[in-house]
Amino acid sequence: MKRFRFIAALALALTVSLSLSAKPKIRIIATGGTIAGVSATSASSAYTAGQVGIQTLIDAVPQILQLADISGEQLVNIGSQDMNDEVWLKLAKRINQLLNEEGYDGVVITHGTDTMEETAYFLNLTVKSDKPVILAGSMRPSNAISADGPANLYNAVAAAVSPACKGMGVLCCMNNQLLDAKTVIKTHTIDCDTFEGGPSGIIGYIYNGEAFILQTPNNKHTINSEFDVTKLDRLPKVGIVYGYANCSPLPMQAFVDARFDGIVLAGVGDGNFYKDVFEVAEKAQASGIQIVRSSRCPTGPTCLNSEVDDAKYHFVAALNLNPQKARVLLMLALTKTHDWQEIQKFFMEY
Numbered sequence: 001m002k003r004f005r006f007i008a009a010l011a012l013a014l015t016v017s018l019s020l021s022a023k024p025k026i027r028i029i030a031t032g033g034t035i036a037g038v039s040a041t042s043a044s045s046a047y048t049a050g051q052v053g054i055q056t057l058i059d060a061v062p063q064i065l066q067l068a069d070i071s072g073e074q075l076v077n078i079g080s081q082d083m084n085d086e087v088w089l090k091l092a093k094r095i096n097q098l099l100n101e102e103g104y105d106g107v108v109i110t111h112g113t114d115t116m117e118e119t120a121y122f123l124n125l126t127v128k129s130d131k132p133v134i135l136a137g138s139m140r141p142s143n144a145i146s147a148d149g150p151a152n153l154y155n156a157v158a159a160a161v162s163p164a165c166k167g168m169g170v171l172c173c174m175n176n177q178l179l180d181a182k183t184v185i186k187t188h189t190i191d192c193d194t195f196e197g198g199p200s201g202i203i204g205y206i207y208n209g210e211a212f213i214l215q216t217p218n219n220k221h222t223i224n225s226e227f228d229v230t231k232l233d234r235l236p237k238v239g240i241v242y243g244y245a246n247c248s249p250l251p252m253q254a255f256v257d258a259r260f261d262g263i264v265l266a267g268v269g270d271g272n273f274y275k276d277v278f279e280v281a282e283k284a285q286a287s288g289i290q291i292v293r294s295s296r297c298p299t300g301p302t303c304l305n306s307e308v309d310d311a312k313y314h315f316v317a318a319l320n321l322n323p324q325k326a327r328v329l330l331m332l333a334l335t336k337t338h339d340w341q342e343i344q345k346f347f348m349e350y
């Protein structure tokens, strides 16, 4: 009996020590972008995105192996200007599988910066886990002088293994900063410091391999989201129309003729649009196409029932979502309802 107790105690001690020394399991999903881009020479700004594979990205930053048990997979290898619904659905389903069925402790996604904010927000509404999901990219190609990709990838893994990032929703990690999916926005065409967090600012920062959180998102996301893509193999069609003085109604009319499910207006000021466009929008809404008013202004909310009587026309006001994110939420909202008041509620909560 004593022998049995000794063996059991030894096995327990071994298990505990192994579990304590085991590093977090982190999966890196590569989708392309400049972080995987290659330029003709290290000094050239001309480059092609999505050229380098996931293993090369991992091999370029061996220090991440000290942070976590790292493995990677290549989902696609594209410039993120070519990001699309099919990749979004595959990505969300794969992340949920990794975190909820395959025992991973976090996921890092390498992604182009052009549409990173849209992918981040889509995942914020469709990932069914509170484990860290971190997007990272770069503004300089992988072989550039002072390439920013390796440091961004290292910091993203550091964030993914950080307990402080659990339950924060999907985050972007760029230039030592952590930005939340709802407010992150690309603000500059070429600066490494291009990402900002809008009026509410950044969520936190990564310093010396550690995540420091400054504030927590107050909108619904991930495990509190009611949107589920598990059974979806397509998303509703939603387009965006840009507003300007003397704006032509033709783009809006084209979406109506193509029977889009929803149309977001990047309106002028507080989500206003030219009278000819307004007429088309009113008819579109009456025909069952949901109109959402957002704004081309970089900051500030698009307010409900302001200059436009939304209640009268059954339009939805985007509130704090810019046009590209209002489109993401409207697409997912239309998978659940076509009721404009229900959709407006989603814009208040997410």
Ligand code: DGL
Pocket (backbone or CB within 6 Å): 032, 033, 034, 035, 049, 078, 079, 080, 081, 111, 112, 113, 114, 115, 137, 138, 139, 140
């Ligand atoms: N083609 C752009 C993209 O993949 C390059 C921008 C970048 O990744 O920094 O988003």
